[in-house]
Amino acid sequence: MIQRILTFFERYSFGVCTYLGERFNISIAKIRLFFIYTSFLSVGFPLIFYFFAGIVLDFRNYIKRLRSRVTDL
Incomplete structure (x- = not known):
């Protein structure tokens, strides 16, 4: 049951933690814990x-897809 919940959130989340983890070479689990703990301490500002950041990353991926379609022509 817990694994199904984790896969659901990993599949439908924005991928911000994954992007930051790969970018700065930090464990993704540590970044997620950082967001969770700081959300409790600062009343949701990290959210x-x-x-x-999720909207920005989705916009960047959208632009990349458009560029690849243009170059395929």
Whole structure:
């Protein structure tokens, strides 16, 4: 049951923790824990950053897909 919940969130999340972990060569689990703990301490401010970063990453992926379609022509 727990594994199903984890796979659901990993599949449908924005991928911000994965991107930051690969970018800075840090464990993804540590970044997730950082977001969780700081959310409790600062009343949700990191969640605002997380959603903003997710939107930016989705926009970047959208631009990359458009560029690849143009170059395929």
